[in-house]
Amino acid sequence: MNKQTRTGWRLVATLAALAVLAGCETTKLDETTAAPVESRGGTAGGAAGTGGAGATAAGTPQSGVATVTLPGQGAAGGANAAMAAPSQRIVYFDFDSFVIKDEFKGMLDGHARALMASRGKRMAIEGHADERGSREYNLALGQKRAEAVARSLQLLGVGEQQLEAVSFGEERPAVQGSDEAAWAANRRAELKDR
Amino acid sequence: MAAPSAPWPRRRFLAALAAAAAAPAAAQFRVEIAGVGATQVPVVVADLRGEAAAGVPLASIVRADLQRSGLFRASPANQALDETSKLDLAEWRGRGADAVVAGSVTRLADGRFDVRFRLWDAVRNQELLGQSKVVLAADLRLAAHRVADEIHEKLTGERGVYATRIAYVVHAGRRFTLHVTDADGEGGQVALASPEPIISPAWSPDGRRLAYVSFESQKAVVWVQDLTTGQRRMLASFRGSNSAPAWSPDGERLAVTLSQDGLAQIYTMPAAGGAPVRLMRSSGIDTEAVYAPDGRSLYFVSDRSGGPQIYRVGASGSPVERITFDGNYNVSPAISPDGTLLAYVTRRSGAFKLMTQELAGGSPQALTDTQHDESPSFAPNGRLLVYATRAQGADVLMTTTLDGRIKTRLLSSGADMREPAWGPFGR
Numbered sequence: 001m002n003k004q005t006r007t008g009w010r011l012v013a014t015l016a017a018l019a020v021l022a023g024c025e026t027t028k029l030d031e032t033t034a035a036p037v038e039s040r041g042g043t044a045g046g047a048a049g050t051g052g053a054g055a056t057a058a059g060t061p062q063s064g065v066a067t068v069t070l071p072g073q074g075a076a077g078g079a080n081a082a083m084a085a086p087s088q089r090i091v092y093f094d095f096d097s098f099v100i101k102d103e104f105k106g107m108l109d110g111h112a113r114a115l116m117a118s119r120g121k122r123m124a125i126e127g128h129a130d131e132r133g134s135r136e137y138n139l140a141l142g143q144k145r146a147e148a149v150a151r152s153l154q155l156l157g158v159g160e161q162q163l164e165a166v167s168f169g170e171e172r173p174a175v176q177g178s179d180e181a182a183w184a185a186n187r188r189a190e191l192k193d194r
Numbered sequence: 195m196a197a198p199s200a201p202w203p204r205r206r207f208l209a210a211l212a213a214a215a216a217a218p219a220a221a222q223f224r225v226e227i228a229g230v231g232a233t234q235v236p237v238v239v240a241d242l243r244g245e246a247a248a249g250v251p252l253a254s255i256v257r258a259d260l261q262r263s264g265l266f267r268a269s270p271a272n273q274a275l276d277e278t279s280k281l282d283l284a285e286w287r288g289r290g291a292d293a294v295v296a297g298s299v300t301r302l303a304d305g306r307f308d309v310r311f312r313l314w315d316a317v318r319n320q321e322l323l324g325q326s327k328v329v330l331a332a333d334l335r336l337a338a339h340r341v342a343d344e345i346h347e348k349l350t351g352e353r354g355v356y357a358t359r360i361a362y363v364v365h366a367g368r369r370f371t372l373h374v375t376d377a378d379g380e381g382g383q384v385a386l387a388s389p390e391p392i393i394s395p396a397w398s399p400d401g402r403r404l405a406y407v408s409f410e411s412q413k414a415v416v417w418v419q420d421l422t423t424g425q426r427r428m429l430a431s432f433r434g435s436n437s438a439p440a441w442s443p444d445g446e447r448l449a450v451t452l453s454q455d456g457l458a459q460i461y462t463m464p465a466a467g468g469a470p471v472r473l474m475r476s477s478g479i480d481t482e483a484v485y486a487p488d489g490r491s492l493y494f495v496s497d498r499s500g501g502p503q504i505y506r507v508g509a510s511g512s513p514v515e516r517i518t519f520d521g522n523y524n525v526s527p528a529i530s531p532d533g534t535l536l537a538y539v540t541r542r543s544g545a546f547k548l549m550t551q552e553l554a555g556g557s558p559q560a561l562t563d564t565q566h567d568e569s570p571s572f573a574p575n576g577r578l579l580v581y582a583t584r585a586q587g588a589d590v591l592m593t594t595t596l597d598g599r600i601k602t603r604l605l606s607s608g609a610d611m612r613e614p615a616w617g618p619f620g621r
Contacts, residue, residue: 029312061333063336065384065422066385067387067424135612135613137481139458164413164433165434166413168391172409
């Protein structure tokens with residue numbers, strides 16, 4: 001390596017060092033005829049890490065993704081806890097529909113009376129959709145079903161602040177499967193005490 | 195490889211494909227080619243000198259990348275080469291190679307690696323490219339993808355997407371994980387692990403953050419997470435459901451779907467958090483907003499006219515214009531980076547199909563033979579789509595060229611994979 005190319009490399013190295021987070025320095029090959037030997041110090045340690053947190057700025061791998069792990073919920077909040085809910089707390093819907101069928105009106109009447117009897121009581125209405133189609137659209141469809149149930153309870157006299165309509169879309173099926181029976185069981189709104 | 199015939203006979207090409215699929219770097223992707231007559235540039239990529247010691251099969255990664263684009267036939271050299279080799283390009287041309295790549299990888303005193311390569315054009319008998327990339331060991335795989343990008347750009351004039359990343363959700367048992375992987379499905383890392391569902395990941399334009407919907411608080415809430423640090427915060431947690439995040443092209447705002455006023459409606463809010471502004475009012479569900487690349491309009495799904503259809507609205511909330519008319523269920527819009535092509539999912543005879551449609555006016559084109567397509571997302575160069583579908587009873591991720599001819603399947607341990615989102619250039 002002659003003096004001129006070494007100086008050239010130093011310039012490249014300096015420029016690269018200025019771009020602190022640019023973990024990948026690219027140079028045209030003709031400027032570096034031999035392997036560069038300058039050490040930037042303290043960077044070797046970053047080589048083994050996969051997580052970005054804690055790595056030095058100059059040695060942060062660009063491939064690093066930090067993992068966030070959320071704790072598991074209690075038994076009541078488990079993914080399929082809804083399966084244990086009694087059937088008189090579930091309203092079922094037709095495909096692509098959010099109309100409450102007459103067969104569920106008596107049940108909603110009972111819940112409305114209970115909520116009106118104790119105004120401090122709160123309830124979440126969880127809407128669900130079957131697995132077919134867009135997850136986001138199904139989330140909105142589940143929300144529309146939950147809102148339909150919440151609105152019918154409000155019309156019966158339940159206070160708006162006692163209810164929150166939320167949706168799980170297709171994410172929390174009551175029944176696994178890809179047939180009409182499973183889909184029908186999953187198009188639902190569940191009434192849950194809070 | 196002796197017969198001086200160019201292009202290669204198809205049988206040899208398929209054999210090369212099978213060999214590429216058997217190499218470790220390609221283990222996560224299976225390439226399926228439908229139809230014949232695709233013109234692909236034959237490129238020889240020699241194993242890099244020193245790559246066995248570096249512990250990463252760099253040349254195999256480069257070959258698999260080029261192969262997956264559908265634009266190249268990549269094969270190994272049958273002799274040892276590096277960037278200092280004096281090549282007889284006429285001879286390589288005679289062997290059927292249009293271009294040759296060779297290089298080396300050397301561990302430096304500070305523990306980093308110097309990855310060097312040269313690209314020669316065997317047709318015009320000249321050197322096209324010579325580069326050195328100094329990287330951390332953890333970024334060697336990324337360096338290989340960047341080499342593939344350089345080759346791709348030099349040979350096609352377009353940017354490659356090999357160094358980009360894809361986010362997706364894996365569901366296994368009662369565990370949901372948000373993964374970030376290299377565009378070849380390798381180098382996967384977990385950004386979030388949760389006992390509750392995660393949906394709708396969306397990349398910030400700078401590629402550093404993901405917005406997504408998590409049900410960890412027993413309802414749908416929009417979060418934004420920094421990938422490098424793992425820092426996360428709630429962006430939207432209003433009454434009802436909060437979902438469908440989409441970044442504006444300048445990264446300043448996000449569109450979200452909120453149901454705080456009852457029906458699911460689209461709002462925008464500052465990326466740093468703040469008050470949501472309602473984009474428009476409709477009497478139906480409005481959701482799945484995505485910004486046009488110029489930021490002047492958004493595409494979204496609404497059932498205001500009956501079944502869900504795709505609409506466009508100005509960024510100020512008007513005017514609203516219906517885009518899809520075929521069929522009664524069109525959802526999940528994605529817009530190509532140049533703003534000219536719409537990808538979406540339509541329901542036809544009970545099947546859900548990935549479609550594309552020219553926004554300037556054109557008929558819908560089906561891209562797949564599968565029945566349960568979901569969540570299309572464009573590669574940042576607009577040449578590929580990633581989408582979710584179902585195969586052999588499992589949720590899988592596929593990429594496809596826009597003509598539907600070349601598809602690759604992202605393989606996994608059998609867990610359900612869904613909700614893919616292709617990240618931007620750069621990271």
